[in-house]
């Protein structure tokens with residue numbers, strides 16, 4: 001496998017460490033309570049540098065998505081689904097939806113985080129559709 005992998009900066013490293021542990025972690029601003037993603041040195045709402053990492057719920061809703069039908073290389077077997085997820089904590093995250101037929105995906109569906117190992121050092125968050133809740 002030769003998929004490109006992120007090279008985390010010191011600011012980003014706690015995010016990837018969380019993924020390695022199977023935890024989605026997000027920065028929370030100690031000054032204004034804003035939840036920050038992607039990882040930054042300062043809050044993007046109030047510019048405070050007092051940020052704390054907390055474990056997120058891992059739940060979210062599909063804001064929008066696209067089905068990639070021709071992968072960029074043989075390392076990205078198509079079709080696959082790239083989505084923007086509105087996390088329960090607020091931030092929007094670009095990610096992949098796995099183990100779902102493209103026809104089963106639509107905006108507004110609930111998803112939950114899972115993790116996919118891309119290398120010895122890099123594990124990335126991916127999302128799965130929640131089972132349909134029948135009342």
Ligand SMILES: [Zn+2]
Pocket residue numbers: 029030031032033034043044045046047048
């Ligand atoms: Zn803030």
